[in-house]
Amino acid sequence: MLTYAQVNEADxxxxxxxxxxxxxxxxxxxxxxxxxxxxxxxxxxxxxKGKTATSAGHTIVQCKRQTSEAAGEAGRMSKLLDDSSRPR
Structure with a gap:
């Protein structure tokens, strides 16, 4: 069990x-x-041209969405860690 003093003095x-x-x-x-x-x-x-171009286009859109989601997740993680490291 952590004491208040331990938490207060934590690095x-x-x-x-x-x-x-x-x-x-x-x-x-x-x-x-x-x-x-x-x-x-x-x-x-x-x-x-054709089906190959269409299929590749869908893959490009997926990659764009995934990198956007990764950026959002990284932003949420940084906020969570920032919030947890601030003294209350």
């Missing part, structure tokens, strides 16, 4: 560093899906 710097790492990860993911879509889709439309 939360590791949690703060983890929150910073999650913020950096969020920043890395933000916009990545859009950049990927812009670069790949442009080339795709120039060279591919």
């Amino acid at each position: 939360f710097s590791g949690i703060q560093q983890a929150a910073q790492a999650w913020r950096q990860l969020r920043a890395a993911y933000e916009g990545l899906g859009e950049r990927y879509e812009n670069q790949v889709r442009r080339r795709l439309h120039q060279r591919w």
Whole structure:
């Protein structure tokens, strides 16, 4: 069982560093899906046609959505860690 004194004197710097790492990860993911879509889709439309192009287009949209979701999750993790490391 933790005492108030133990919690009050605890070193939360590791949690703060983890929150910073999650913020950096969020920043890395933000916009990545859009950049990927812009670069790949442009080339795709120039060279591919038919079902293959349609299928690839769906995959690009999925990748964009997944990177957006990853950025959101990283942002939520950084907030959770920030909140848990602040004294009450």
